[in-house]
Amino acid sequence: MHFAITTLCLFITVAFTGCSKSDDTQAIQGKSKEYKMYNTSSGNTLEAGSFTIAELQDGNARVSVRLNANYRVAGVLYKSNITTTDASNSVELVFAVLADVDGGTGIGETNVLVSSGNNMAVKYADAVNKVGYVVKVFSGANVQARGTIQ
Numbered sequence: 152m153h154f155a156i157t158t159l160c161l162f163i164t165v166a167f168t169g170c171s172k173s174d175d176t177q178a179i180q181g182k183s184k185e186y187k188m189y190n191t192s193s194g195n196t197l198e199a200g201s202f203t204i205a206e207l208q209d210g211n212a213r214v215s216v217r218l219n220a221n222y223r224v225a226g227v228l229y230k231s232n233i234t235t236t237d238a239s240n241s242v243e244l245v246f247a248v249l250a251d252v253d254g255g256t257g258i259g260e261t262n263v264l265v266s267s268g269n270n271m272a273v274k275y276a277d278a279v280n281k282v283g284y285v286v287k288v289f290s291g292a293n294v295q296a297r298g299t300i301q
Contacts, residue, residue, distance in 0.1 A: 177262070179213065182206040184279050188286065188298035190222055197221075197284035199296035200257065200287045204264075207273035212264040214249055214278075218257035218288060229295055230286045233281070235262075246281065247273065252288050259288070261276045 182207035196281035200218040231249040237284045252259035264273040
């Protein structure tokens with residue numbers, strides 16, 4: 152009986168140690184590109200923030216979104232994604248879902264950009280070459296900011 156309890160305790164210890172959250176934060180390698188985001192809901196084009204695509208040590212892309220104070224509300228989590236438009240039928244397609252943007256800080260960090268199509272990490276070179284793709288920050292149907300990869 153003592154052996155069974157010891158074995159069970161050992162198994163639980165190993166299981167919880169194996170399940171601990173790993174630190175998946177990687178250092179930026181040095182390459183990065185910053186793009187401006189705009190809000191057009193008033194009929195005017197106003198700068199609303201920025202997003203940065205940076206290269207991680209393993210070559211994958213990281214996306215950081217920053218919303219200006221005028222376009223965020225504390226306590227609200229804004230959704231964000233990267234979209235493209237299917238030219239044949241003008242349908243918007245989601246390329247990647249990004250981390251939520253905190254309405255208090257205006258910051259959203261997606262440590263490793265993952266394609267929605269194949270669930271694979273996107274390399275930095277591929278991400279910055281997605282010319283015409285749009286990063287959007289939104290709450291429901293209300294788009295707070297959008298910026299285009301150029």
